[in-house]
Amino acid sequence: MSRVKASSFDGPDESGHFGPYGGAFVGETLIAAVEELDAVYSKLGKDPEFWAKFDRDLKSYVGRPSPLYLAKRLTAHCGGAKIYLKREDLNHTGAHKVNNTIGQALLAKHMGKSRIIAETGAGQHGVASATVAARLGMECHVYMGAEDIVRQAPNVYRMKLLGANVISVDSGSRTLKDALNEALRDWASNVDNTYYIIGTVAGPHPYPKMVRDFQSVIGREARAQALDEFNRLPDALVACVGGGSNAIGLFYPFLEDDEVEMYGVEAGGKGIESGRHAAPLNDGVPGVLHGNRTYLMVDDNGQIKETHSVSAGLDYPGVGPEHSWLKDVKRVNYVSATDDEAMEAFHLLTRLEGIIPALESSHAVAYAMRLAEKMGASKKLVINLSGRGDKDIETVAKIEGITL
Amino acid sequence: MSRLKKITESAERLGRKLLIPYLVAGDPDNSRTVALMHSLVKSGADIIELGIPFSDPSSDGPVIQRAVERSLARGTSLKDTFEIVSEFRQLDTSTPVVLMGYLNPLEIMGYDVFVERALLADVDGVLIVDMPPRESGELRDKLQKAEIDTIFLVAPTTKKSRAKDIIQRTSGYLYYVSLKGVTGAAITEQESVSEKLEELRALTKLPIVIGFGIKDEESARSMAKLADGVVVGSALVERIGSLNAEGFNQNNIDGCTDIIKAMREAINDLD
Numbered sequence: 141m142s143r144v145k146a147s148s149f150d151g152p153d154e155s156g157h158f159g160p161y162g163g164a165f166v167g168e169t170l171i172a173a174v175e176e177l178d179a180v181y182s183k184l185g186k187d188p189e190f191w192a193k194f195d196r197d198l199k200s201y202v203g204r205p206s207p208l209y210l211a212k213r214l215t216a217h218c219g220g221a222k223i224y225l226k227r228e229d230l231n232h233t234g235a236h237k238v239n240n241t242i243g244q245a246l247l248a249k250h251m252g253k254s255r256i257i258a259e260t261g262a263g264q265h266g267v268a269s270a271t272v273a274a275r276l277g278m279e280c281h282v283y284m285g286a287e288d289i290v291r292q293a294p295n296v297y298r299m300k301l302l303g304a305n306v307i308s309v310d311s312g313s314r315t316l317k318d319a320l321n322e323a324l325r326d327w328a329s330n331v332d333n334t335y336y337i338i339g340t341v342a343g344p345h346p347y348p349k350m351v352r353d354f355q356s357v358i359g360r361e362a363r364a365q366a367l368d369e370f371n372r373l374p375d376a377l378v379a380c381v382g383g384g385s386n387a388i389g390l391f392y393p394f395l396e397d398d399e400v401e402m403y404g405v406e407a408g409g410k411g412i413e414s415g416r417h418a419a420p421l422n423d424g425v426p427g428v429l430h431g432n433r434t435y436l437m438v439d440d441n442g443q444i445k446e447t448h449s450v451s452a453g454l455d456y457p458g459v460g461p462e463h464s465w466l467k468d469v470k471r472v473n474y475v476s477a478t479d480d481e482a483m484e485a486f487h488l489l490t491r492l493e494g495i496i497p498a499l500e501s502s503h504a505v506a507y508a509m510r511l512a513e514k515m516g517a518s519k520k521l522v523i524n525l526s527g528r529g530d531k532d533i534e535t536v537a538k539i540e541g542i543t544l
Numbered sequence: 545m546s547r548l549k550k551i552t553e554s555a556e557r558l559g560r561k562l563l564i565p566y567l568v569a570g571d572p573d574n575s576r577t578v579a580l581m582h583s584l585v586k587s588g589a590d591i592i593e594l595g596i597p598f599s600d601p602s603s604d605g606p607v608i609q610r611a612v613e614r615s616l617a618r619g620t621s622l623k624d625t626f627e628i629v630s631e632f633r634q635l636d637t638s639t640p641v642v643l644m645g646y647l648n649p650l651e652i653m654g655y656d657v658f659v660e661r662a663l664l665a666d667v668d669g670v671l672i673v674d675m676p677p678r679e680s681g682e683l684r685d686k687l688q689k690a691e692i693d694t695i696f697l698v699a700p701t702t703k704k705s706r707a708k709d710i711i712q713r714t715s716g717y718l719y720y721v722s723l724k725g726v727t728g729a730a731i732t733e734q735e736s737v738s739e740k741l742e743e744l745r746a747l748t749k750l751p752i753v754i755g756f757g758i759k760d761e762e763s764a765r766s767m768a769k770l771a772d773g774v775v776v777g778s779a780l781v782e783r784i785g786s787l788n789a790e791g792f793n794q795n796n797i798d799g800c801t802d803i804i805k806a807m808r809e810a811i812n813d814l815d
């Protein structure tokens with residue numbers, strides 16, 4: 141595999157480009173808002189006080205650092221590399237999403253915004269947004285596809301308990317991409333008092349950079365924990381990729397370490413060849429959606445295709461622009477796991493380790509198991525366990541024909 | 545001289561306000577879109593903005609979203625949009641047609657093919673709502689070479705320094721968005737529109753038209769007073785929505801475009 145020079149990983153450039161990807165493709169009404177956000181973040185992002193506050197919140201409110209756990213029985217089951225789990229499932233609210241909402245809430249507060257909006261697919265980002273809004277006493281509106289509201293009912297109720305207004309989105313395919321459209325419309329309509337917390341490394345600049353910076357705590361911790369635990373860096377990192385925030389969070393602090401192989405696992409749905417998946421990096425082309433240029437699932441006429449995945453959080457036709465870049469420069473391998481493989485991994489991890497993973501994270505587990513098998517016993521592999529599966533038990537039960 | 549220039553200059557000479565209806569290509573179907581365009585011209589439209597259907601119209605309100613869904617349900621594409629323009633051109637070679645839409649269909653078609661087809665179909669201008677001037681260089685250069693105008697939006701949130709920048713890259717006319725929001729919302733701050741228009745006037749000689757939120761004769765008149773013309777989208781598209789269930793019938797078509805006739809009359813005595 142040919143590799144680009146380490147210095148090429150300092151992206152994005154000033155206007156938010158990672159190579160040909162990224163940028164800020166939004167309507168004129170929102171340009172002033174994204175430019176203001178960029179200006180504020182450029183300044184605050186260099187302020188050590190800001191990061192100290194962020195770290196304090198992560199420690200005392202989120203419960204960081206999250207452990208790096210050696211999954212002994214899973215390792216034995218696969219019979220290859222030692223498998224470690226980065227336990228983002230243990231974070232407050234149950235996923236990595238909260239790392240980002242803590243950071244963006246600090247920005248919202250700093251900017252004097254009184255109203256928070258968010259989009260959500262699996263509901264994890266919605267819950268994480270509702271949580272920080274409750275904590276700061278801010279008004280919170282969460283857009284969620286009508287389809288996802290059914291799939292992720294427990295999270296809808298959690299958001300409501302936290303005081304958020306959950307708005308059902310009935311347009312288009314009624315999933316995450318449509319929730320994002322609706323949030324953008326809300327933002328344009330309420331731009332003066334509203335802060336939009338995007339839940340992944342997508343959207344217009346500066347979101348992909350900003351969300352990456354907040355999520356990079358995962359990789360920074362994992363790096364230190366690996367050095368502490370086994371005195372060297374891991375050989376491979378594996379994370380699921382929806383929009384790509386948990387993956388970039390783990391990968392980013394390792395990008396310059398040539399010896400570390402990286403695998404982003406997209407949702408293979410019913411199989412890449414079936415076309416019924418959510419894997420734009422495996423089976424997509426570059427285009428423009430939701431504020432940035434990136435790989436997308438589109439038809440010949442440039443319409444965004446409907447996606448399919450058993451996990452709502454991966455059911456998105458695009459991906460963060462930095463991943464598109466990392467694919468093109470061949471720094472990260474983008475692979476996939478199907479619905480069935482993810483379901484199998486879900487059960488296996490639950491039974492072998494007593495850890496119920498989110499269906500999103502189960503995709504990473506599924507691929508990592510295949511990979512570990514092929515690696516020698518002296519190798520170390522880290523899976524980003526991005527979230528816990530409590531939210532998914534109804535979905536799993538339903539697939540298996542069980543009524544709760 | 546380009547068609548847009550010809551029309552806008554003669555309107556200025558005659559003190560005629562520009563009336564620019566917007567409709568979605570393929571809503572309710574391709575042939576009725578062509579019929580609607582002709583009927584709009586008869587009703588007093590000076591320029592037609594033709595929407596390219598896109599699955600994710602994130603700057604549009606519910607009325608236009610539904611129109612796009614109707615159009616896409618029948619499979620209307622960017623290629624069909626060009627065919628609609630070509631068809632319209634068989635009978636009308638004088639009314640400028642501006643394509644309005646989102647960037648992705650153009651990216652997937654490829655800019656070169658897009659411009660080539662636009663030229664072939666005899667399109668006059670292009671307005672891409674999610675392509676900010678800063679990201680527009682390549683497409684704008686190609687359009688310019690083909691003598692097709694690139695139109696940009698200015699919004700209530702646009703700062704003066706940025707407006708200057710936008711104006712530099714705009715040809716044809718400048719489109720001022722009357723409100724902070726999506727298409728089809730209601731204009732609430734008429735005073736700020738007036739202030740902003742004065743500011744823009746001082747920066748450019750381009751014709752300035754106002755759009756978003758013009759829904760009846762009264763709003764058309766009050767906005768046309770402040771500018772060189774008005775764009776009418778959702779109010780017309782809402783009526784076209786009612787065509788869906790009905791057969792092809794010239795009376796129904798003209799019934800939809802009556803709203804444009806009424807607006808024409810309402811703004812005719814302004815100068």
Ligand SMILES: Cc1ncc(COP(=O)(O)O)c(C=O)c1O
Pocket residue numbers: 235236237261262263264265339340341380381382383384385386387452453454498500501526527528
């Ligand atoms: C647990 C979990 N993992 C992963 C994802 C996918 O998002 P991303 O790719 O941004 O990490 C989600 C999204 O909802 C999630 O809830």
